[in-house]
Amino acid sequence: MVKTVVFVGKDVIEENAKLAQRLRELYDKYGVIVYEFLGGPGSGKTSLIERLVPIMLREYRPERILYIGGDVATTLDTERIAKLGIRTVQINTGGTCHLEVPHIEATLKQLGGEEILRDLDVIIIENVGNLICPFNFPLGAHARIMVVSVAEGKDKFIKHPVSTKVSDIIVINKIDLAKAVGVNVDYMIKTAKEINPRAPIILASAKTGEGVEKLYQVMKEHIKRERT
Ligand SMILES: Nc1nc2c(ncn2[C@@H]2O[C@H](COP(=O)(O)OP(=O)(O)OP(=O)(O)O)[C@@H](O)[C@H]2O)c(=O)[nH]1
Ligand SMILES: [Mg+2]
Numbered sequence: 372m373v374k375t376v377v378f379v380g381k382d383v384i385e386e387n388a389k390l391a392q393r394l395r396e397l398y399d400k401y402g403v404i405v406y407e408f409l410g411g412p413g414s415g416k417t418s419l420i421e422r423l424v425p426i427m428l429r430e431y432r433p434e435r436i437l438y439i440g441g442d443v444a445t446t447l448d449t450e451r452i453a454k455l456g457i458r459t460v461q462i463n464t465g466g467t468c469h470l471e472v473p474h475i476e477a478t479l480k481q482l483g484g485e486e487i488l489r490d491l492d493v494i495i496i497e498n499v500g501n502l503i504c505p506f507n508f509p510l511g512a513h514a515r516i517m518v519v520s521v522a523e524g525k526d527k528f529i530k531h532p533v534s535t536k537v538s539d540i541i542v543i544n545k546i547d548l549a550k551a552v553g554v555n556v557d558y559m560i561k562t563a564k565e566i567n568p569r570a571p572i573i574l575a576s577a578k579t580g581e582g583v584e585k586l587y588q589v590m591k592e593h594i595k596r597e598r599t
């Protein structure tokens with residue numbers, strides 16, 4: 372078997388990483404916590420956020436939480452999250468498979484410039500549904516949360532080692548479907564741990580709510596560690 376490895380766009384990725392560091396400094400200047408959700412299409416990112424926002428609302432006022440929804444073409448996810456009463460902004464990439472730092476900068480500008488960060492406690496970014504590109508383009512978030520559902524098959528972590536490695540928290544979602552799709556969850560946990568021993572792994576179901584409180588606890592613990 373012939374195997375080739377091709378590296379594409381290294382300069383673009385490096386440039387974005389530098390810009391992401393600037394964004395992180397900006398978030399920190401205003402004390403805003405930024406969570407980013409990444410994962411394949413339909414893995415359950417929006418559904419998990421729908422579950423997490425009511426938990427966050429025990430702590431923060433709705434106008435101090437901003438959801439930024441990255442999507443190729445629609446406003447569907449942002450409409451779902453807007454129903455929860457928090458601030459929302461839609462970014463349509465028009466075909467690109469991921470968000471980049473300039474998307475976030477343009478959004479902040481549109482909201483009135485960096486001063487808007489004074490009015491916020493938390494930003495939740497949902498990246499475009501894709502298990503590859505978004506992971507290569509950090510947005511300065513304090514926690515990058517990878518969402519993989521059991522319905523995508525048991526091999527997602529080994530097939531996407533780079534994405535797995537750069538994630539701070541890993542969610543195995545749709546745990547309620549594990550039996551139905553015949554997936555060995557222990558195998559998923561084992562492979563994720565081997566590739567990324569530093570990321571906590573949470574088993575969750577956005578449908579039943581299982582694991583969501585635990586996920587939020589782990590997200591907060593991660594932020595605490597980031598800040599010390
Ligand atoms: N059974 C089950 N269904 C789920 C779960 N989480 C999400 N779903 C369903 O999976 C579908 C996709 O969920 P979304 O939350 O829209 O997925 P997403 O990752 O935001 O999708 P994109 O934004 O399109 O990438 C929806 O029909 C959800 O109701 C879960 O834990 N269990
Ligand atoms: Mg979504």
